[in-house]
Amino acid sequence: MLALFPQRWLAFALILPQTLLIALFFYLPVYLAFYWSFTLERPFGGGSEFVGLQNYARVLADPEFWRSLRLTFVFMVIGSTLAIVIPLILALAADRHIRLSQPARNILVWPKGVAGASIGLVFVFIFNPFLGLLAPLNAVFPGIWNPRIDGADAFTMIVVAHVWGGIPFNFVVLLSGLQAVPQVLHRAAALDGAGPWRRVRDVQLPLIAPQLFLTFALEFTESVTGAFGLIDSMTEGGPGGSTTLLVYKIYVDGFRGYDLSGAATQTALLMIFVLILTAFQFLVLERRVRYER
Amino acid sequence: MTVRATAAALCALACTALSNPVNAANFEFWYGNTGKIEEAIQANCASFNAAQSEHKVTCVGQGGYEVAMQKAIAAYRSKTHPVLIQFFDAGTLDLLLSNAVVPVSEVLPDVDWNSYIGGARSYYETSKGALWSQPYNASTLIFYGNREALASVGVSELPTTWEGVIKVATKLRDAGHACPYATDGHPWRVLEQFAARHGAPVATKGNGFAGLDAEYAFNAGLPAKHMENLAGWRKDGLVRLAADTRAGKFADAFNAGECAMIENSTGGYSSHLAALGDKLMVGLAPMYEGVERRNTLVGGASIYVMKGHGEDQIKAARAFLDFLRDPAPQLEFVKATGYVPVTQAALDLIKTTDRASDPAFAVAELGVGSMDVAGNEYSRGIRLGFFVQFRDIFMEETQKAFNGEKPMQAALDSAKTRGDELLRRFQATYAGVTLP
CATH class of the missing domain: 3.40.190.10 (Periplasmic binding protein-like II)
Structure with a gap:
């Protein structure tokens, strides 16, 4: 169905406010980031020298950049997968009307209301090596868990906090998808002798492919940029840079190190990375998704 | 109706701005410290405002040295920066070359800057002996x-x-x-x-x-x-x-x-x-x-005068810097924090009064003594970019x-x-x- 505006100017007028906002808060900063990435910019202004691709050469030759990009990628794959698989299991359970699924549907949404930094603060306490949940483990095997010193522990801690924070939204989306699966199909499959697992695999999952695609697309981009609050409140990128994802490295370089050009260059590269990723998702993965039922 | 209301509101804004006398130097001072030290800074500000009526300083805490520097950079680029700002030791060279600050020895040419103890001065001095900032909360x-x-x-x-x-x-x-x-x-x-x-x-x-x-x-x-x-x-x-x-x-x-x-x-x-x-x-x-x-080395932070302000603001800033250099407010600050006095006069005032036996001043002499040992070219300070x-x-x-x-x-x-x-x-x- 197609609706046409009688006058063309009206259409433009209606999209103008939104366009202005996006231009001011997105296109302009993006433009500046790209512009700065070709200059050496003095922190207080008053001198910026065009240096061509020198910043890109510097950043791409920096092993720290590749390390944080690798960490970002690992975080994206592990964090996003868990942040979808766990809500999927919860949603399948809630959809099957198992005991307590009604209150669970409500309670599982609560973490959505908690900001990243607050989640970080709470998890820092939960994972405190002396007072937290794993403290008894340390009492038995001294030093086995200490995210303040051990990089792998710190990374695990960030992933757990991220997954926890990602449960509500993905749960809501996946559950709504599952509930829209017609009961008739369940019954038909059951009549044909399909057990619960078989029905999940052959009926439910194919039918919620659009929801799965949506959560994957959002979760992948979100995990690249959204970990900032967690890292800043939990590890500040440490220990030894083991949780310095690219988004945090950009902040540290630009705001704490006054390296505006380097930060701008990495911002540009991160944007390109996310664009490629999203393009891949939409051009390759979305073709396999069927929206009509 | 709405037009009239808007006009009235605009006038209200403009009129308050106009009602300030031209010379009323209300000026801002940004600092980074928090907690007990922030309280001591605010106490300094309050006693400056109480001691005279010509100028009024508003002291704004930024929640950390690094944050204060970040905000100063953003503010300077958008021309909304304060006259006075406290910066920490590690940012010294970034500031010296920033072209955003004026050396205090240029703003206050008549002050005897040699009254500052050597260890506190050398860190912020140029090779020609000009002092860039006024040491404030000095520590070691x-x-x-x-x-x-x-x-x-x-x-x-x-x-x-x-x-x-x-x-x-x-x-x-x-x-x-x-x-x-x-x-x-x-x-x-x-x-x-x-x-x-x-x-x-x-x-x-x-x-x-x-x-x-x-x-x-x-x-x-x-x-x-x-x-x-x-x-x-x-x-x-x-x-x-x-x-x-x-x-x-x-x-x-x-x-x-x-x-x-x-x-x-x-x-x-x-x-x-x-x-x-x-x-x-x-x-x-x-x-x-x-x-x-x-x-x-002297640690802590010092106060810089930022460029781009009118003469009345600079005058007020001078008065505030003069006030902070006085022994009395210095000692008030030292007592509340454990930072060390930075001028000889303030140090003498501790020695000659019953403060010498007060545990609150116990580290003042120790700290100053530690900074006053003869140094070499590597103990002047750190002058490295980024x-x-x-x-x-x-x-x-x-x-x-x-x-x-x-x-x-x-x-x-x-x-x-x-x-x-x-x-x-x-x-x-x-x-x-x-x-x-």
Whole structure:
């Protein structure tokens, strides 16, 4: 169905406010980031020298950049997968009307209301090596868990906090998808002798492919940029840079190190990375998704 | 109707702006400290406003040194910056070349800047002797001990050498003490102050004072050996990192009695005194035996005058700086915080009054004494670009050594390499600018 505006100017007028906002808060900063990435910019202004691709050469030759990009990628794959698989299991359970699924549907949404930094603060306490949940483990095997010193522990801690924070939204989306699966199909499959697992695999999952695609697309981009609050409140990128994802490295370089050009260059590269990723998702993965039922 | 209301509102705004007399210099001062020190700064501001009626200062806390610098950069670029701003030691060179500040000795040419004690002045001086900023909350590194813990192993005096520290730490460890000595491994403590008082270079060219082409040099000699030692002592259970302590922060661990000895800023004194009372021992930061003691560096922060303000604002800022230089408000501040007095007059005022026996002033003389030892070219200060970022790199690399990812020497080498890259980029960013 197609609706046409009688006058063309009206259409433009209606999209103008939104366009202005996006231009001011997105296109302009993006433009500046790209512009700065070709200059050496003095922190207080008053001198910026065009240096061509020198910043890109510097950043791409920096092993720290590749390390944080690798960490970002690992975080994206592990964090996003868990942040979808766990809500999927919860949603399948809630959809099957198992005991307590009604209150669970409500309670599982609560973490959505908690900001990243607050989640970080709470998890820092939960994972405190002396007072937290794993403290008894340390009492038995001294030093086995200490995210303040051990990089792998710190990374695990960030992933757990991220997954926890990602449960509500993905749960809501996946559950709504599952509930829209017609009961008739369940019954038909059951009549044909399909057990619960078989029905999940052959009926439910194919039918919620659009929801799965949506959560994957959002979760992948979100995990690249959204970990900032967690890292800043939990590890500040440490220990030894083991949780310095690219988004945090950009902040540290630009705001704490006054390296505006380097930060701008990495911002540009991160944007390109996310664009490629999203393009891949939409051009390759979305073709396999069927929206009509 | 709405038009009229808008007009009225606009007029209300304009009229309040106009009702201020032209010379009413309401001006802003931004600072970074928080907690007890913030209270002391606000007290200074309040007493300035109470002492005269011509000017009014609004002191705005920014929640941290680094945040204050970030906001100052953003504010300067958008021309909404304050007249006066407090910056911390590590940002010195970034500011000197920023073209955003005027040297205080230019703004206040008649002041006798030599009344500032040498150690506090050299850090902020140009090679020609002009002073860029007025030292405000000056601190330096000293040594703290817990009298009770030391007495439990029969030690009654704080050791003054690293060899002595390790002897005491060994006794404490053998007596079952979990944390004889603690540090956070921050380069201000383990590198900058260490190298300065041992007269060893952090970087060539007199730590950068002699030119922008300096290179880092701490990965050899005594500073490197000390880092190697710290890592070894940690394995032996003599030294604990902040992350190894229950409290998670070395100063808190010391306050809680968990750790027996720490090196910390004099700025930490008031909190240590409040926590430990007469169990607190203070002394000069330890030296390696056989090395001549040089001065420690001034830490903390100083006040800069920013460019781009009218004469009335500058006049008001001058009055505020004059006020802060007076001995009385200085001592008010020293007493509340543990920072050290920065002028000879203020120091004399402590000595000549009954303040000399007041424990609140106990570190003032110690700290000033520590900064007033004869120095060499490597104990003047640090004049290296992007130094804040270097500190992060140093922490990151040495943490890798502490958690066993790589040997300490390799960590220091790679911190040097990454640091040198920063210096070269700083040089390129300020191409054609000479060091003042």
